[in-house]
Amino acid sequence: MDQHNYHTETLWKAFFTTLMITILGAVMLFGYLLLEEEIRQYINRPVYTQDQLNKIAKNREVSRNKERADNWDLVENGIHVKTGLKSDPNLKLIISSCTSCHSAKLITQNRATRQGWKSMIDWMQETQGLNDLGDKEPIILDYLAEYYAPTELGRRENLDIETIEWYILNLEESN
Ligand code: HEC
Incomplete structure (x- = not known):
């Protein structure tokens, strides 16, 4: 009887082990199939030395700068890249x-x-040799006043006295 039990137990163990190995294998196979592309890329990835990597980064930067320089009109996020001025x-x-x-x-x-910009232009004309801008001046001033206006100016809305709920400060009660 004992002998029999022992035998069955061994068989079960062998069976489960095989089952586990099979399942594990299936899972790994499935995972491999799922990630085949990534695994292949990882295995076949080129291995560069730090020197080569630096060179690649530098080349990339050079060609990007060249592209930008060629692109005189390039505007990114509303900024003219070459000068940094608002487009x-x-x-x-x-x-x-x-x-x-x-x-x-x-x-x-x-x-x-606008007035501030006008005085800067006047100053440059008086002391720095800036030529008279003629009818271009108002256009230039419009541009400057629109994009390079003082940031704090006119942000706060005027207080509307009528709508404010006034209250009487009672100093005696607070004691
Ligand atoms: C004839 C040459 C010339 C031209 C063209 C010129 N500027 Fe100037 N600008 C100067 C000089 C010189 C300075 C003083 C530079 C410095 O302080 O380093 C100056 C200074 C400035 C400053 C700094 C002023 C300050 O108070 O800090 C601004 C802003 C400025 N210019 C804007 C303009 C604008 C806008 C135009 C186009 C309308 C213009 N400039 C065209 C010569 C010129």
Whole structure:
């Protein structure tokens, strides 16, 4: 009887082990089929030295910069990439009038009202040799005042006195 039990147990164990191995194999096969492309790519991936990687990164950067330089008109997120100025139908006029003596950064780093921009132009005309801009001046001022206006100006709405709920501050009660 004992002998018999022992025998059956061994058989069951062998059976389960085989079953487990089969299931494991099936799962692995399934996984392989599922990820075949990724696994192949990983195994066949080119192995570069750090030097080669640096070179590749540099080449990529050089060709990207070249592409950008060729793309004089390139605009990204509303910014003219070459100058950093806000893109606008009058951008060419701004670039030809305002970037011959200094970088466009002087413009993009400044904020002023239309009047403020007018005084800067007056100042450049009086002291820095900027020519009279003629009928281009209002167009340039419109551009500057629109895109490079003071950021805090006119943000807060005027208080509407009528709608405010006033209350009487009672100092005696608070004691
Ligand atoms: C004839 C040359 C010339 C031209 C063209 C010119 N600028 Fe200038 N601009 C100057 C000089 C010189 C300065 C002083 C630069 C410095 O401080 O480094 C200056 C300074 C500025 C500044 C800084 C002013 C400040 O108070 O910090 C702004 C902004 C500016 N220019 C905007 C413009 C705009 C807008 C135009 C186009 C209408 C323009 N510039 C065209 C010569 C010029």
